[in-house]
Amino acid sequence: MQLVSRSNALAQRDLLGIEGLSPDRVSAILDLSESYIALNRNAQKKSDVLSGRTLILLFFETSTRTRTSFELAGKRLGADVINISVASSAIKKGETLIDTAMTLNAMHPDLLVVRHPQSGAVDLLAQKVNCAVLNAGDGRHEHPTQALLDALTIRRAKGRLHRLSIAICGDIAHSRVARSNIMLLGKMENRIRLIAPPTLMPAQIGEFGVEVFDDMEKGLKDVDVVMMLRLQKERMDGGFIPSEREYYHRYGLDAEKLAHAKPDAIVMHPGPMNRGVEIDGTLADDINRSVIQDQVEMGVAVRMAAMDLLARNLVDSRKATA
Ligand code: NCD
Numbered sequence: 001m002q003l004v005s006r007s008n009a010l011a012q013r014d015l016l017g018i019e020g021l022s023p024d025r026v027s028a029i030l031d032l033s034e035s036y037i038a039l040n041r042n043a044q045k046k047s048d049v050l051s052g053r054t055l056i057l058l059f060f061e062t063s064t065r066t067r068t069s070f071e072l073a074g075k076r077l078g079a080d081v082i083n084i085s086v087a088s089s090a091i092k093k094g095e096t097l098i099d100t101a102m103t104l105n106a107m108h109p110d111l112l113v114v115r116h117p118q119s120g121a122v123d124l125l126a127q128k129v130n131c132a133v134l135n136a137g138d139g140r141h142e143h144p145t146q147a148l149l150d151a152l153t154i155r156r157a158k159g160r161l162h163r164l165s166i167a168i169c170g171d172i173a174h175s176r177v178a179r180s181n182i183m184l185l186g187k188m189e190n191r192i193r194l195i196a197p198p199t200l201m202p203a204q205i206g207e208f209g210v211e212v213f214d215d216m217e218k219g220l221k222d223v224d225v226v227m228m229l230r231l232q233k234e235r236m237d238g239g240f241i242p243s244e245r246e247y248y249h250r251y252g253l254d255a256e257k258l259a260h261a262k263p264d265a266i267v268m269h270p271g272p273m274n275r276g277v278e279i280d281g282t283l284a285d286d287i288n289r290s291v292i293q294d295q296v297e298m299g300v301a302v303r304m305a306a307m308d309l310l311a312r313n314l315v316d317s318r319k320a321t322a
Pocket residue numbers: 065066137143146176177229230232270271272
């Protein structure tokens with residue numbers, strides 16, 4: 001395994017998106033994640049790289065996988081982890097995002113993980129605090145650690161992360177997962193196909209250098225990877241699909257549609273999954289095709305690697321100003 005240099009593998013203070021990451025940095029994060037996969041499979045899972053550090057998790061939207069895996073990642077690296085529940089915080093009393101950020105900042109956290117329903121909110125918050133900020137999803141904008149964990153899952157399943165044909169299918173218009181993945185997988189020189197009904201395909205998507213389809217059979221032809229997305233009804237203000245039944249019929253992934261992909265194509269989904277809406281439940285559970293549980297495992301390792309690398313920069317910048 002390639003070793004990551006101690007100081008500059010992620011020479012930036014925050015991880016706000018995939019947009020600013022070079023292919024070398026992506027590879028460096030994935031390489032370090034490999035060592036954390038190994039650690040997480042041990043009975044003894046503790047490291048001390050974040051010992052003495054404080055990690056605050058601030059989620060303004062619901063989350064199961066992302067929040068739990070950031071919390072677990074922080075604890076396995078030895079950090080003190082604080083979980084702020086927005087429902088029982090002063091945010092419910094009308095405090096602004098910036099005031100909340102400034103208040104937390106005054107307590108000297110080292111790492112702040114934020115999820116927010118508005119695109120751009122996490123970038124704004126990062127400008128107001130001194131600690132490292134990790135974006136755990138902002139509106140329809142970016143979800144960088146999801147794209148990194150997806151990349152790690154693909155790299156391990158396919159043995160490489162370049163020159164693959166990858167289909168991203170479903171509610172692309174509302175998906176930060178799709179946006180971060182299009183950027184990451186594009187940087188690593190893969191062929192990306194987007195498959196969605198026209199109502200769920202963002203305008204001007206062609207500018208991203210992707211191929212666009214509104215038909216699953218044509219779009220899935222000979223692909224190596226099929227990434228399904230949830231219908232994100234919480235971001236829809238109106239009727240984007242005729243009915244869930246009709247949507248499943250045309251765009252839901254089942255064995256019949258998957259037969260158009262390569263025989264060894266893998267099936268992915270970031271979760272939470274709606275069985276019988278965007279994916280057939282039996283296929284999602286088929287461990288010969290589906291890597292959905294691997295994605296969850298990779299999520300913990302990638303978040304450990306990302307926080308480890310950002311914390312190294314905190315040390316460096318403090319030394320530099322000492
Ligand atoms: C995704 C998200 O929150 O953007 N979920 C996740 O982080 N695993 C996708 C989704 O909510 O559909």
